[in-house]
Amino acid sequence: MRQHRGMKLSALLLALAAASAGAQPATYVLDPAHSFVHFEVLHFGTSTTRGRFGPIAGVVTLDRAAGRGEVGLRIPTAGVDTGLPFFNARLREADLLASAEYPEAYFVARNFRFEGQALAEVRGEFTWRGVSQPLSLFARRFACRIDAGTEVCGGDFEGEILRSEFGITFGLPLVADRVRLVVQVEGRRL
């Protein structure tokens, strides 16, 4: 585990911005109207509690011909929305999201796997509460389209983490360790 808070992401964003001046990889900026992370966690082995983070912000480069890409995302966990104001407030406390100290989580990835032209998996590093762990997001859907003359690419991605690996142990095991991340993302080409 390493402690760091976004410096790596800033460096990546700068690198991506510089790269977008070149020719080959296309750069996309996330559309805040269609870029969110939902989490799902099993409550007392019975029903699935869901919450939302977002909109998430970030930049993606894709080189679909070469089968490469890079992504840097900022996930505003302090704005967690479960539909229950008192639950949101509880989640922001120090033993759960610790939002005062860590208002954002980060996902940075440079390992993209394509199946043909379609993005299948993005492997990178998820940093949450100052703890970084490897995370793979699998594409359940991926597509590009032209919207008013601008290319838009996006899809649905899913991954799983164990919250205890990020130091969140409150309520275990009645509230499950395994947290499913469901990611909606659309990016508009620069």
Add this chain to the structure above:
Amino acid sequence: MQKLLVAAACTAVITGAHADGGNYAIDPTHTFVTFEIAHFGTSTNRVRFDKKEGMVRFDRKAKGGRVEITIDMASVNSGVSPFDSHLRSKDLLDVAQFPTAKFVGDKFGFAGDQVTEVAGTLTLMGKTHPVTLKASRFNCYLNPIFKREVCGGDFETVIQRSQWGVNYGLPAMAPDNVRLLVQVEAVKQ
């Protein structure tokens, strides 16, 4: 968590004022309807309704029951304010004219003592059509805070929104199929 559960217990007791042995009051802190709809064939919009109330009558031995859940349509919450406003408008859910939607389920399917599906009707925008919610998970447990049995699970179905007259954006922007994800827990009264 304790505060959360106590709050839930209070709400449940209020909701379940006319309780008897087979009645369960919906726990609003663990009961939500979320819908999923594809956006231009690219990604999936997920939108939740935050306010709801309801009851469940449920008999594992007789393998029957009834559930009624009323959704406050103005509480639609996508995380994007302009989208929420559009969802509430006449183009889409027209919440000024149709402030609530209601699911009434009265045909419970069982496998052993596990609920596998609940069939009934969904009334939305003033139109009523049959809907069957399939259980992807069902369980009952003794809640240590309530000191009562809680039953619940995850249910889902796919509806065609055009049946209820929600036609905006068909078919390119958003398809007819809408997936409903329902989390529900109810406290025995």
